[in-house]
Amino acid sequence: MTREMMTPQAEPPHSVGAAASDAACETPGVINGAALSDHAIGGVRPPWRLVDMHCHPDQLANGDEVARDAERLGIALFCTTVSPADALEARERFNAAPNVFVGVGLHPWWLADGRCDESDIESAARLAATSRLIGEVGLDFNGARAETAALQERGLSAILQSCAKHPLPGRVLSLHAGKAAGRVLDLLEECNIPARCSCVFHWFSGTSDELARARHVSCLFSVNERMLASKRGREYARQIPLERLLIETDAPRTFGQRSSAAALGSSLERTLDTLAGIRPESRDRIADQAAALGMDLLSP
């Protein structure tokens, strides 16, 4: 798919200016309350140098240490969770960390293998109603997981319907789609979510047509170094408009591991290096834009 074949873009609902103007409507304390109210004081924002738009610091053995060091290094983290119970735990754990923003999640793998069930769908939908940040949610139809497609779709739909019924300004979703980007887009569109929320596809791996469709409804994309290791991933990252491009680590690779803020930072830097090699903009421009957009999404 060439650039020329792409459908013209609709005006994104989440341009930097639009997100900032929503700030007045934000209800401080709804999620990550301490962090949001801190950000609001005098309109001063910490200068996050790097914004990791999809990672799992709550699944690190030393997540607290990583969060603290990340703050010192100027790294903000969108902590995407895999279950509603984890979301509540992570909110508590990172409540005092101004650089960690916790999303309400229900990962499709957890539904597929039975670690989460119908009661978690209910809890996630209930929590989503009052939460501005949602993730990790989505669908994964790879291999045997496809057998649980109906359950996964029920889970995602319940969360999206809850978001639609309880609109909040500046809501952001971090979306997982494994061989299911088209279905994720179907369900998003059924609830008119792309028009009301910032929908961020994490590690997009769908088809070119699905990428075009996601772009057409103003989705955003967070890319990581493993996505950029494949030719197709690099081609997608080249085609994504700069104002929709975010970076992420999706760390840790194995839950329960130890890591460091420096390791997360290096991964983000390598992602920026690769992006600068395949895109027309300078590395600084890509880095600044990704950080500014990430900040606007996490702390509008």
Ligand SMILES: [Zn+2]
């Ligand atoms: Zn993830």
